[in-house]
Amino acid sequence: QCSHFALFISGYQTFSDINLSDVRGTSEERDLTFKTDVLSEKLETNEQSVLVLPRRISCENPGEIFILLKEEIDEETLEIEFITDNQQIRMQTASWNKKVKYVKAPDFPAGPVYVNVCCGGVIETTAQIEYYTALEEIEPILKKVADPIAFACQALKFSSVEKVDNVLTSLLKNKIPTYEFSPFQSEEEHCHQANNHLEEFPTLLHCAARFGLKKLAAFLLSCPEATRACKITNKYGDDPESIAKKHGHKELRKFIKEL
Structure with a gap:
């Protein structure tokens, strides 16, 4: 069962000693506007089964995404899918321990990114994260x-x-x-x-x-x-x-x- 997940994002340097050799990723370039619209609607009715911390991720240093599982599962069936309007990346997770899995956050330009947690090819839950640049952080200050x-x-x-x-x-x-x-x-x-x-x-x-x-x-x-x-x-x-x-x-x- 994969009905309850919690995703935590932390700085990459904090976990720099983790072996990421098992992390694999694929990407496809295509128009995903319709799919992101569907995911956006799904988020509105989605229960709080996924927690993303922080919700905003630096483009310069994305860090890693950790998946905390309520129950143990076969890690080979667990995948994380990242979707934007024009890009889709699916990655298998590596294991931190029996109930904690992780992937290195992929590189994306600034903007919203949908995250699907999949078990055996089935989407169990969806979350949204936001990528930002350093310039975006200081822009409000400069405008003032x-x-x-x-x-x-x-x-x-x-x-x-x-x-x-x-x-x-x-x-x-x-x-x-x-x-x-x-x-x-x-x-x-x-x-x-x-x-x-x-x-x-x-x-x-x-x-x-x-x-x-x-x-x-x-x-x-x-x-x-x-x-x-x-x-x-x-x-x-x-x-x-x-x-x-x-x-x-x-x-x-x-x-x-x-x-």
């Missing part, structure tokens, strides 16, 4: 940062905005000796862009004007197409000069205006 320049100062341990300004200007000069704002656009396209741009910072000059990066702005204003860049408005209808004015960068605004 009101001032990215202040965040850069703190994260990179810069003492001031001027330091950020110097570093950005130096990097740009080294990588792009002659910066061009729009090297592949015609005059007509520039005019259209100036009135209909959908970004907050359509050029690097707009960004420099927003955060008061005077040295970076000075370098950009010496580059080809700088005059055109000064006429481009962002999605709020602001050109670099008006952006500098709006955010209190008087000296920078004057510099742009005199171009």
Whole structure:
């Protein structure tokens, strides 16, 4: 009988001494959208016979999945099936002891993954786990940062905005000796862009004007197409000069205006 299972996921390093030579896996590439929809409906009515801890798994270090059995069974009949919208992997388990089996969690991109626990080819129960990336973990934090320049100062341990300004200007000069704002656009396209741009910072000059990066702005204003860049408005209808004015960068605004 395989009616009661508990799945536990732990860090791979914790059980790094386990021999995984008996773990085997197969995968098939095909459209599994319908199957995942069925599994999703099954989860809604599924009793709490499966416990997944944690429910979220790192894509960078998936770890291992442990299957705790209420009753002993023939481990050769126990398989774990992982299903996404476009991938299906079935793996036989290895044995930790008579009632604890395990498999190494397979690699998946970020997103939901359905887990079927199968005995003798029959699905006994279904669970859902979530794969995530490290970037997804910090993205909510980054979205809350009101001032990215202040965040850069703190994260990179810069003492001031001027330091950020110097570093950005130096990097740009080294990588792009002659910066061009729009090297592949015609005059007509520039005019259209100036009135209909959908970004907050359509050029690097707009960004420099927003955060008061005077040295970076000075370098950009010496580059080809700088005059055109000064006429481009962002999605709020602001050109670099008006952006500098709006955010209190008087000296920078004057510099742009005199171009």
